[in-house]
Amino acid sequence: MPKQVDHEERRELIAGAVRRLAADRGLEGVSLGEVAAEAGISKGLVQHYFPTRDAMLRHATRTLRDRVETRVRQPMSTGGLTGLHAVLIALLPLHDESRTEALAANAFLVRALKDPEIAERFRAGHARLREELAAMTAAAQADGDLRETLDPAREADLLLALVAGLGDAVLLGYRTPAEAKALVAHHLSRLTR
């Protein structure tokens, strides 16, 4: 019997190559040929899964979003102020993998303004994170860990902006990972009762 090809695995192999190339060189480094070379497969095989470069780029943004959601799932389920803190730390690019993902997401920013499918994915991902951070903030208020005068949605906006900005500062070497973590902790400490 011929070996069963795992199509999902192949698509992830290609998406991983797109993420690494985009992180390393920006989207200008992401051609079907470069992706094939990076993934160690033929250009024809890449085209079998993604007939166009645009389709390949769109799929890569889907995997970017999935990876962020996977990364925050565990700390999110922890709940409480501890969980909220852990989610924020998980959103910072502190490790090789999350650094690659953050750089790749950055490389897609300008494209997100032009491609409605990518724009909608970014927007939905941001809206979901915002809802979840607001819900965690409200729960920590109910626990008596965060001040009850805080508006959860507003605090979620501030927290998301803060980790996005600190993430760029870490990527560019303006701040060390330890400094970024300390700044998140300091901001959170101001919200506690």
Add this chain to the structure above:
Amino acid sequence: MPKQVDHEERRELIAGAVRRLAADRGLEGVSLGEVAAEAGISKGLVQHYFPTRDAMLRHATRTLRDRVETRVRQPMSTGGLTGLHAVLIALLPLHDESRTEALAANAFLVRALKDPEIAERFRAGHARLREELAAMTAAAQADGDLRETLDPAREADLLLALVAGLGDAVLLGYRTPAEAKALVAHHLSRLTR
């Protein structure tokens, strides 16, 4: 007498074209030919000023930094808590021009990690803004407008991360300009006495 050519004006014409193309399409849209077309001059003339694409890109990042510094100069000279607030608002991409600059700066992020000259320019620009925000924070403390227990450098880091993250949120349409301004005001209000 032949008309005197203003070389600085020509270089700015080219840099402006690079900024607009980078903001619109990312660096993948910035070739010598595209820049010549966007600037309305010949490719040969672009090459007269910038023999290589890299030289042209480096110059464009210099103009990006100059423009940010020009934008914050007036609010900075205002001083006090009012001036600090105005500097933060000036750093948000709330108008066509600052939006183009913010998108172009974003397009250069991955390249800044590879090109030491661009990296150093980004780093120096960030360090200078950080110093100035810390000095304004300290001055507002001395005026009795900000709490004296604040660490100015730490607050400057938080403020810069916040406006960077809010800037991306505005660019991507996650938050409106009015919402971003309200969030900055809310964050600042927590630092007042």
